[in-house]
Amino acid sequence: NLLPVILITLTSLTVSIIYAVNAQDIYKAVTSIKISKPSGNILESPLMPEFQDFGSDRFIANEIEILKSYSIRYRVAESIIKNFKEVNSPDSFYLVISQGSNFEEKPKEILTQESIAILLEKKVLVEQKRGLDIVEITVDSPSPYEVALIANTYAQEYKKLNLDVSRNQLTNVKEFLSTQRKEKLQQLNEAEDILRNYQQKGGIIALDAQANNLIQQLSQFEANKNAADIDLAVSNKVLSEYKSELAKQSPQMAEYLESMSNEAYFTALQEQLAKLKVNKDLALANKNSKVDTKLLIKDYDNQITDLQQKLDEKISVIKKGIFASSPEVVKQLTQKVIEEEVKNQSLKITSSELAVVVQTYDSKFNRLPTTAIELARFQRERE
Numbered sequence: 001n002l003l004p005v006i007l008i009t010l011t012s013l014t015v016s017i018i019y020a021v022n023a024q025d026i027y028k029a030v031t032s033i034k035i036s037k038p039s040g041n042i043l044e045s046p047l048m049p050e051f052q053d054f055g056s057d058r059f060i061a062n063e064i065e066i067l068k069s070y071s072i073r074y075r076v077a078e079s080i081i082k083n084f085k086e087v088n089s090p091d092s093f094y095l096v097i098s099q100g101s102n103f104e105e106k107p108k109e110i111l112t113q114e115s116i117a118i119l120l121e122k123k124v125l126v127e128q129k130r131g132l133d134i135v136e137i138t139v140d141s142p143s144p145y146e147v148a149l150i151a152n153t154y155a156q157e158y159k160k161l162n163l164d165v166s167r168n169q170l171t172n173v174k175e176f177l178s179t180q181r182k183e184k185l186q187q188l189n190e191a192e193d194i195l196r197n198y199q200q201k202g203g204i205i206a207l208d209a210q211a212n213n214l215i216q217q218l219s220q221f222e223a224n225k226n227a228a229d230i231d232l233a234v235s236n237k238v239l240s241e242y243k244s245e246l247a248k249q250s251p252q253m254a255e256y257l258e259s260m261s262n263e264a265y266f267t268a269l270q271e272q273l274a275k276l277k278v279n280k281d282l283a284l285a286n287k288n289s290k291v292d293t294k295l296l297i298k299d300y301d302n303q304i305t306d307l308q309q310k311l312d313e314k315i316s317v318i319k320k321g322i323f324a325s326s327p328e329v330v331k332q333l334t335q336k337v338i339e340e341e342v343k344n345q346s347l348k349i350t351s352s353e354l355a356v357v358v359q360t361y362d363s364k365f366n367r368l369p370t371t372a373i374e375l376a377r378f379q380r381e382r383e
Contacts, residue, residue: 029147031137031155032129035063060128064135067126067158070117075157076150077116083149084110094143095123095150124154188382195378211376218361219383224281225354232347239340273307274349276300278357311342 037059066072080096090097090108096116097108111119125138137154141147280300365376 024142026140026142027144027147029139029144029151031151033135033137033155033158035060035133035135060133060135064126064128066161067135067137067154068121072154072157072161073117073120073124074113075161076120076153077113079153079157080116080149081110081113083153092143092145094146095119095141096146120150124150126154191378191382195375195382198375198378212379214361214364215376215379215383218358218365221281221354221357221361225351225358228347228351228354232344232351235340235344235347239337239344242337242340271349273304273311274346274353276304276307277350278353280304282357 084093097110123139126135128135137151139147139150280297283296
């Protein structure tokens, strides 16, 4: 059957050559994005940085879903339409233009934004590169310009979306701080007006050095206590939300952490730490003391370091026991509860210790001469 074999071979070869010559070239564009977990909000840093990469794969999987989402595709479609109008070269596009009938010679028009967004779901592949924190965006099209444009636009729009989210967080913090600043400035102006009026009416211009020193120290400790109380209020709210979520995921774990936070040894360490830090602040404030302040502060620093190390070891043991058998979601939530619990307990103790110090200074303040006590009170309020 040599003749049929030769004829079939020649026919197949001819068809293959004709197809290869006339078939459309398909171009592929790949854009790589390296995705890093955020380190935290702009006003705090993680208490346990060794767990910062915890759940990285889950985080990247979430980001891939964002890249595949309709909102990103809609933003990409908008950018492509804008580019189409600026370039004004319909021949540079293929996927995103309307394909008219072969018998009609209509000018090529770009699809609607919604149609392009739906089309991109089928034509764009988003996947993580195995073992790496890198996501690849792959596009195929007969137009090399178009595939490069779509792949790069995807990366740019994803970056813009992240930037918008970060800016919103920053704007919220900025607005909050701006409001606080205006309130404090108003209070300061009022305090200065009251002080000025009192000095003018009472004829008392200034206090002696001892009274000024007492006012300065008392004001500083009151400010420290107020700051600790504000942080504690925020921490209480955050901790309540974490515990509520953990109770839904794992009630037994929530009960265990509650008992852990009330453990006598754990609490005693935190109390001693808070007392040492307050005593160190007292030593720094007491400049007129005959005691060698540098040696005293160094001794406090050594004791604080030693106790902090013991507390860290205790927390480490608790974490190892919890993370050994917990599901991924519970691990992450438990870590947040532990961090916030430690912070919350420390703030409670610090606020309590500072309240005792303020009370001690208050009694000294009330022993100032009667003629100067009103002036001292106004100066204290201003400080």
